[in-house]
Amino acid sequence: MVLTGSDDRLWKAWGFPHGNILLTGEGHTDWLSGCCFRPSGTQLVTSSGDTTVRIWDLSRHSCILTLRGHSRAVQACFWHSCGDFVASASMDGTSKIWDVNSERCRHTLRGHRASVNSIEFLPFSSTVLTSSADKTLSLWDVR
Numbered sequence: 385m386v387l388t389g390s391d392d393r394l395w396k397a398w399g400f401p402h403g404n405i406l407l408t409g410e411g412h413t414d415w416l417s418g419c420c421f422r423p424s425g426t427q428l429v430t431s432s433g434d435t436t437v438r439i440w441d442l443s444r445h446s447c448i449l450t451l452r453g454h455s456r457a458v459q460a461c462f463w464h465s466c467g468d469f470v471a472s473a474s475m476d477g478t479s480k481i482w483d484v485n486s487e488r489c490r491h492t493l494r495g496h497r498a499s500v501n502s503i504e505f506l507p508f509s510s511t512v513l514t515s516s517a518d519k520t521l522s523l524w525d526v527r
Contacts, residue, residue, distance in 0.1 A: 387428060389416025395430050395440070409440050411447045418460045423467045431458035437472045439484060451482050453489050456499075464505045471512055473500035479514050481526050493524050 385406060389395045395416055397407040414433030421428050427448075428440050437458055439449040456475035463470055469490070470482045479493040479500050498517035505512055512524040 385421075387419040387421065389419045389430055389432075391415045393432075395419045395428070397428075397442070407442060407445060409445070409447070411438060412436065414457070417458060418462075420461055420463050422463050423465055429461045429463060429470050431461035431472055433457040435474075437461055437470060437480075437482065439470070449484070449487055451480075451487070451489070453480055453492075454478065459500060460502045462504050465508050469505075471503045471505060473503035473514055475499040477516075479503050479512070479524075481512070491526050493522075493526075495522060496520065 386398045386400050393412045395409045396405055399406050412432040412434050416430055416432050418431040419428055426442055430438050435454045437451040438447045441448045454474040454476050458472050458474045460473040468484055470484055473479045477496050480489050481491040483490045496516035496518050500514050500516050502515045510525060510527045512526055514522045
């Protein structure tokens, strides 16, 4: 399965290698910038120009959680390998680490001087890598 998100405000799960649409999700009110499977494969996370991060349950075909806290478009999202945390990067210059179980922001990462364009957890660690329009990369310990 391959995930895509686009300007039409939808995410789609495509069968691979034939390219048939398996699932479609709608609910964001602006373009989608990112989508990523939970490591277990049962859920996915999306990020959007509408400033939100959403968690989707694939078996229910619906959004089960909307995470709010960024003040500008969210550029990227990523699941931690344990499946309990989601990271988001925003045009507001911050990144956030969300605890999916408590449905709250655990950390707000500040330090970039411009839009944070990408974010990723290093595998099986508490280290996050971000990149920014300020032409820097940062490594963060989010323990």
